[in-house]
Amino acid sequence: MAVETAPVSVSPAGGLPSAQRRGTLFIVSGPSGVGKGTLVRGLVARDGDVRLSVSVTTRSPRPGEQEGVSYHFKTREAFDALARAGALLEHAQFGAHHYGTPREWVEAQQAAGHDVILEIDVKGAIQVRERSESVVLVFVLPPSFEELAARLQGRQSETPEVVRQRLEIAREELTFLPMYDYQIVNDDLEVATRQLQAILEAERCRVSRLALT
Ligand code: ADP
Ligand code: 5GP
Numbered sequence: 001m002a003v004e005t006a007p008v009s010v011s012p013a014g015g016l017p018s019a020q021r022r023g024t025l026f027i028v029s030g031p032s033g034v035g036k037g038t039l040v041r042g043l044v045a046r047d048g049d050v051r052l053s054v055s056v057t058t059r060s061p062r063p064g065e066q067e068g069v070s071y072h073f074k075t076r077e078a079f080d081a082l083a084r085a086g087a088l089l090e091h092a093q094f095g096a097h098h099y100g101t102p103r104e105w106v107e108a109q110q111a112a113g114h115d116v117i118l119e120i121d122v123k124g125a126i127q128v129r130e131r132s133e134s135v136v137l138v139f140v141l142p143p144s145f146e147e148l149a150a151r152l153q154g155r156q157s158e159t160p161e162v163v164r165q166r167l168e169i170a171r172e173e174l175t176f177l178p179m180y181d182y183q184i185v186n187d188d189l190e191v192a193t194r195q196l197q198a199i200l201e202a203e204r205c206r207v208s209r210l211a212l213t
Contacts, residue, residue, distance in 0.1 A: 030140030031170030087202030
């Protein structure tokens with residue numbers, strides 16, 4: 001029996017050329033200190049096809065953080081001006097500070113066929129899911145609450161008061177888990193990085209995504 005196939009133009013190497021395929025947004029969320037940054041940096045080092053979005057923030061740089069690499073550090077006034085101008089794909093307040101995703105850079109990467117990782121909080125994830133078609137949401141969980149507290153304290157980047165506040169926020173963030181597509185428990189970093197890579201690779205094989213132009 002003859003099988004009808006959809007009339008899809010195929011590149012000589014097989015599949016659609018990446019310029020024709022719109023990149024997917026991969027959102028990575030999870031409580032502060034769970035290891036999102038560590039995980040995502042590990043993934044980017046292994047996967048040359050994925051781009052990491054650099055957010056805008058009103059918080060001060062931590063020791064070792066670089067302007068334009070870790071974040072674009074802005075005053076509250078400059079941040080509000082970007083938000084008003086529609087330059088942020090999403091934005092939210094986390095603790096005492098504001099964070100947002102630069103729209104133009106992300107959209108240009110997607111248009112060029114690159115997948116993009118947004119490491120953002122749950123409030124931002126909700127906004128992006130409502131506005132964008134091709135979004136995959138990944139939630140990173142700690143092996144236990146005690147381990148989360150130990151990692152957050154061990155990083156020594158926040159005052160004890162901010163650590164306490166972030167642990168409180170963490171309990172609320174965990175209630176958003178059901179809206180996510182995947183969960184990863186970051187116990188063994190190597191295992192967790194492999195799981196994140198597997199999610200990317202599986203999502204890239206989705207027929208519906210391959211057909212998106
Ligand atoms: P987040 O970006 O989620 O706030 P970080 O990536 O800064 O978290 O990680 C917080 C701390 O936990 C860092 O000191 C990091 O080295 C450590 N860490 C990350 N993943 C693991 C892991 N799987 N096991 C133990 N420590 C980890
Ligand atoms: P940190 O101050 O530890 O770098 O980040 C605090 C929280 O803000 C984390 O949950 C992080 O994922 C989130 N965050 C970082 N960038 C953005 C962003 O652009 N938008 C939103 N909504 N959250 C962000």
